[in-house]
Amino acid sequence: MSAARRPGSPTSASRRWSTADDIRAALQRRWDRGELLRAVASNQSWEPIRISLRTPSARELASDFGAVQEWAVRLHQAADAGRSPAFRLETRSVGGRLVGANAVPAAAWFDEPEQVWRLLGVAQEVLALAGLHSLSESAHPAIAAWVAEHPLRALVHQAAWPKVTATVLWLRSRVGSAAYLRQIDVPGVDTKFIESHRALLAELLDAVIPGAADESRSPGKDFARRYGFSGKPAMTRVRSLDGSPLFGAITDALVRVDELAGIELPARRVIIVENEVTFLALPFVPGALAFFGAGFDVLRLGRIPWLRDRDVIYWGDLDTDGFVILDRLRGQLPHVRSVLMDLDTLGAHESQWTTDPTPSRAILQRLTPDEAAAHRVLRDNELGTSVRLEQERVSYACIVAALGAVWTAPVTVR
Structure with missing residues (x-):
């Protein structure tokens, strides 16, 4: 042509x-x-x-x-x-x-x-990758293999790569040691660096030491515990509802969960609530303890073995997350009952409803029929869009009556 x-x-x-x-x-x-x-x-x-x-x-x-x-x-x-x-x-x-x-x-x-x-227009990137791969080969063959498999992701971390590889090698030598990440002595690396590169470090650690991550230690995003390092200890707040001392003369204490697990308190009744002011204002209940659950942190209470033979009541917000927490808590303590988490309570406080900013669509398997009915109404927006009733908005008289009904012994207002 x-x-x-x-x-x-x-x-x-x-x-x-x-x-x-x-x-x-x-x-x-x-x-x-x-x-x-x-x-x-x-x-x-x-x-x-x-x-x-x-x-x-x-x-x-x-x-x-x-x-x-x-x-x-x-x-x-x-x-x-x-x-x-x-x-x-x-x-x-x-x-x-x-x-x-x-x-x-x-x-x-x-x-x-x-x-x-x-x-x-990528000649510089190609040259940079060659440098990253060479550095990785010097550090560990598995890191080099990861770079070869994920070259673009490696380039994203190009500036930090020397610190990344050095951190992986330091972590590798201490997996399962119960050391604190704060003890890291890699030049220029601190716990904030580890936190900001957590996902990348986890992938590289898994490549360098297959099977190092132990989900039974701490599932999810707790990087330190998954690899056998010591993390910030789980804490819980517990209060006596009848004035009986917990430790010495103390009736209200913030304690480590692992230590509380080894100290069996005598109270036979336990209520777990999600709001701190509500926790402090609970009425007098003979032989009862209250735990401040603080949202999904309530799941740490499953590590306390003596709760398995206590009469445990859970009271969370009347919203989709409240039922998700209840469902998960039953996975640890199957005998847990709920209180004030039903359609009657919801209907009696219509003027106090607010909007849930992040409703859950989860399908839950451990709810009773009454709980499941309330959850379905909230999840499916049958009363309005993302309706919720926070527990601090429930009337105090309703609280006293509900606890009196769930526990046969008298509940009184102090």
Whole structure:
């Protein structure tokens, strides 16, 4: 096909034919998937890349020869741009009786990796990855393997990578030691660095020491406990509801859960509440203790073995999260009963309803029929959008009556 350029704007058909921008976009997708850098980090020999082009048909060539010619000229110009070819064009023969056979671009070839790096403008990133991979190989083969598998993520942490690798090696040597992360002595690394890179460090630790993470120690996001380090001890607040001392003359105490687990208090009744002021204002109940649950932190009480043979009552907010907490608490203490978490309580306090900013859609399996009915009404917005009744909005008279009903011994107001 002649390389002479003819005037005129592209037709609608020509807009469907591949352009230099389309070629770059195809390479960019490979880059974004990490394919190109994985090959570099793995020291694989370069395999030329072929990008197929959307090309004119014989009919389009015959009906709009000028547009096809202009399209081909533009591709050739893009291929030959710069001091060295940007890419090599593969052609195929298209035509027929009307215009004869014409060689039109069919694919773009990148024979050298530098062509790809120039077109994408990523030569510095490729050089940086080589440095990261070399540093990682010196630190540990598993870290180098992780970099080769996740090159783009490694580049995101490029500036911190020396600290990351040094931190992983320090953590590896102390997994399961019950040391505090505050004891780390890697230059320039502190607990804030560990916290801000927690997910990355966890992945690298799992690569360096498969099976190091022990979910039974602490499921979820507690990085320290999952790898056998000492974390901030779980605390709970407990108060005697009849004035009987807990320890010495103390009737209200904030104590470590692990220590409380080994001290069996004599009270046979226990109520767990979610609001601190409510916790302080609970009425007099003979032989009873109150725990301040503080939301999902209530689940730490499952570590106290002697609660398994106590009469335990849970009172949480009348919202979807309140029922999620109750459901999870029953996973630890199956005999827990609830109070003031029903439709009657909800209906009696309509003027005190507020809106739940983050309602849960969870399906819960451990609720009683009455609890499940209240949960369903809230979850499915049967009374309005995201209705909730916080426990501090429940009338005090209602509290006294409910505790008196759930426990046969008298409940009085002090």
